Amino acid sequence: MKVIRLIRLKKFFWVGLFLSIISSVLGVIVPLYIKNIIDLKNIFKSTLSLSFLSKLVTILVLQTVISAMGNFLISREGERQIADIRNLLQTHLIHLPIPFFDNQESGQLSSRVINDSVLVKNFITGVVPEFITSLITTIGTFIVLFLLDWKLSLLIFLIFPLDALITIPLGNYEEKLTVKSQKSLSDLTGIVTESLRNIRAVKLSEAEENVLVKFGKKLRLLYKLSVKNEAVYAVISPIQSLVSFVLIVSVLLYGGYRVQQSTLTIGSLTSFLIYFYQVIGPINTIADFYTNYKQTKGAVAKIIEILHEKPEKYIVGSSKLKISKPYSLSVRNLCFSYDKKMVLEKVNVDFPAKKKIAIVGSSGAGKTTLVNLITRLYNPNAGSIMLNGIDSKKIDLSQWRSMFGVVSQENYIISGTIYDNLVFGLKNLPSNDEINNAIKIANLSTFLSSLRRGVHEIVGEQGLKLSGGQRQRLQIARAYLKDPDFLILDEATSNLDADSEKKVSLALKEVMKGKTIIAIAHRLSTIIDSDKIYFLDNKTIAASGTHEQLLRSVPKYRNFVKEQFLKTNISGKESKNVGRSLPGL
Numbered sequence: 288m289k290v291i292r293l294i295r296l297k298k299f300f301w302v303g304l305f306l307s308i309i310s311s312v313l314g315v316i317v318p319l320y321i322k323n324i325i326d327l328k329n330i331f332k333s334t335l336s337l338s339f340l341s342k343l344v345t346i347l348v349l350q351t352v353i354s355a356m357g358n359f360l361i362s363r364e365g366e367r368q369i370a371d372i373r374n375l376l377q378t379h380l381i382h383l384p385i386p387f388f389d390n391q392e393s394g395q396l397s398s399r400v401i402n403d404s405v406l407v408k409n410f411i412t413g414v415v416p417e418f419i420t421s422l423i424t425t426i427g428t429f430i431v432l433f434l435l436d437w438k439l440s441l442l443i444f445l446i447f448p449l450d451a452l453i454t455i456p457l458g459n460y461e462e463k464l465t466v467k468s469q470k471s472l473s474d475l476t477g478i479v480t481e482s483l484r485n486i487r488a489v490k491l492s493e494a495e496e497n498v499l500v501k502f503g504k505k506l507r508l509l510y511k512l513s514v515k516n517e518a519v520y521a522v523i524s525p526i527q528s529l530v531s532f533v534l535i536v537s538v539l540l541y542g543g544y545r546v547q548q549s550t551l552t553i554g555s556l557t558s559f560l561i562y563f564y565q566v567i568g569p570i571n572t573i574a575d576f577y578t579n580y581k582q583t584k585g586a587v588a589k590i591i592e593i594l595h596e597k598p599e600k601y602i603v604g605s606s607k608l609k610i611s612k613p614y615s616l617s618v619r620n621l622c623f624s625y626d627k628k629m630v631l632e633k634v635n636v637d638f639p640a641k642k643k644i645a646i647v648g649s650s651g652a653g654k655t656t657l658v659n660l661i662t663r664l665y666n667p668n669a670g671s672i673m674l675n676g677i678d679s680k681k682i683d684l685s686q687w688r689s690m691f692g693v694v695s696q697e698n699y700i701i702s703g704t705i706y707d708n709l710v711f712g713l714k715n716l717p718s719n720d721e722i723n724n725a726i727k728i729a730n731l732s733t734f735l736s737s738l739r740r741g742v743h744e745i746v747g748e749q750g751l752k753l754s755g756g757q758r759q760r761l762q763i764a765r766a767y768l769k770d771p772d773f774l775i776l777d778e779a780t781s782n783l784d785a786d787s788e789k790k791v792s793l794a795l796k797e798v799m800k801g802k803t804i805i806a807i808a809h810r811l812s813t814i815i816d817s818d819k820i821y822f823l824d825n826k827t828i829a830a831s832g833t834h835e836q837l838l839r840s841v842p843k844y845r846n847f848v849k850e851q852f853l854k855t856n857i858s859g860k861e862s863k864n865v866g867r868s869l870p871g872l
């Protein structure tokens with residue numbers, strides 16, 4: 288059973304279950320004592336009845352204490368289970384490859400970690416132990432009842448087929464409902480997470496109404512499903528009560544007749560009724576097990592689906608490879624497609640140590656994709672990436688990624704403080720001097736001194752409290768502290784005003800020293816001084832060389848530059864120097 292595979296139960300659970308079983312067994316004995324007491328002729332004067340009474344009280348107290356201890360141990364294990372399942376899921380998720388996330392919504396995944404884990408826990412530490420103790424109570428009770436009077440017992444036995452008639456079809460219906468409810472709940476979580484994360488975009492696009500309409504639709508769907516769910520329980524409960532009532536009346540009528548016939552004692556009939564009252568709950572629990580199982584199956588299927596996803600391969604060999612510096616990268620015949628859409632075909636690029644290499648091409652040409660392949664966020668369909676001639680597949684993934692630092696137009700800022708961002712992902716915490724140095728180099732000193740809490744100031748979700756330039760300089764400071772071999776600049780000076788751009792450029796200049804630079808850019812100022820430029824066009828490298836060489840010999844590149852130059856000139860961002868350095872334009 289998949290549910291069991293998800294869970295690793297500790298010994299406290301088994302101790303708790305054992306205590307609960309003992310408590311159930313004691314519960315089976317109690318009515319027998321009552322029968323014996325009632326059947327004695329002179330109940331309150333007989334010493335035998337007093338001895339029965341004192342034993343009865345002892346058993347009741349013992350049963351209560353043992354049951355409480357059992358319940359506590361099982362519930363405690365339940366809480367640990369929730370934590371374990373959440374931990375297992377989050378650990379697995381964080382190690383899944385990027386293509387998995389391309390097809391998922393983060394809100395839905397959060398729902399798996401937070402909500403579905405609770406269902407599984409309830410099943411394992413609530414439904415299953417109750418089922419086991421109920422089974423023991425029921426079997427024990429029926430054995431005693433059969434020994435007391437088998438004919439009367441047969442009447443009570445009727446409850447099973449009657450209950451099954453109701454719960455099996457409802458259980459199947461419940462499973463379908465649960466799958467839909469869990470999906471609906473995760474959709475709802477997704478909308479809330481998404482809209483709050485992008486609250487500025489929501490307001491500026493005046494999309495409040497859209498978000499609320501979408502939210503309302505999902506909310507109504509969840510409400511309808513929940514009502515249906517409640518209706519199932521609302522139907523089950525009274526039907527079960529009706530079945531019980533009919534059976535009690537039958538036992539009373541038939542038992543009363545037997546007492547009149549003197550073939551049954553009043554004590555036996557009383558204990559029968561007590562047993563019946565006592566066993567009705569466990570029988571219903573056994574019947575409900577199927578419904579609960581079906582309900583959990585839906586949630587577990589979703590969790591197992593995630594756990595079946597293959598994580599990224601971190602360690603390829605048994606130990607990390609020792610590769611001597613300086614590092615140079617080469618990309619050979621790289622092909623890549625997103626699903627069936629071919630994006631790169633037979634791409635060849637070299638990144639010699641300590642050189643600045645630029646990749647240019649129009650929007651959608653595949654520049655970011657190429658960098659994502661180089662950093663192994665995606666795996667190529669064919670071709671290879673080599674580090675000093677060694678195939679990347681032979682190198683441990685974390686060793687590989689530790690070589691790269693990124694300064695990007697994408698927002699790589701995490702919630703927390705500036706300090707949290709500076710040390711994010713660093714294996715060894717930097718000293719105060721190193722932090723101060725990074726701040727100075729990234730041109731952040733003046734900004735930080737204006738903050739009340741300095742480096743411990745909160746930056747807001749995704750760095751909302753920072754300007755675009757400050758966010759980029761924070762990434763530069765982080766890259767400085769990481770001290771990578773390859774620095775990836777992804778349009779690092781885009782969307783900034785002249786002053787901000789100057790600060791970022793100065794900071795970059797410092798942090799680029801001694802590094803191999805991989806620059807992806809549309810803007811000429813970023814790439815013009817590159818040692819080599821690779822021009823991506825029509826899914827492959829159409830040409831390569833210095834800026835001047837390409838301008839002279841590749842008409843397509845010349846057109847591309849002209850277009851970019853015109854665009855940036857219109858937006859007023861490109862510097863005059865760049866315009867002057869474009870021979871032939």
Ligand SMILES: Nc1ncnc2c1ncn2[C@@H]1O[C@H](COP(=O)(O)OP(=O)(O)OP(=O)(O)O)[C@@H](O)[C@H]1O
Pocket residue numbers: 389625630648649650651652653654655656657
């Ligand atoms: N995760 C993805 N799933 C499917 N298609 C994608 C994905 N990411 C990018 N693409 C597609 O792949 C192509 C190349 O995208 P890529 O982001 O690499 O281009 P780019 O040259 O970096 O563009 P830009 O300069 O506009 O950032 C585009 O057509 C894009 O729509």
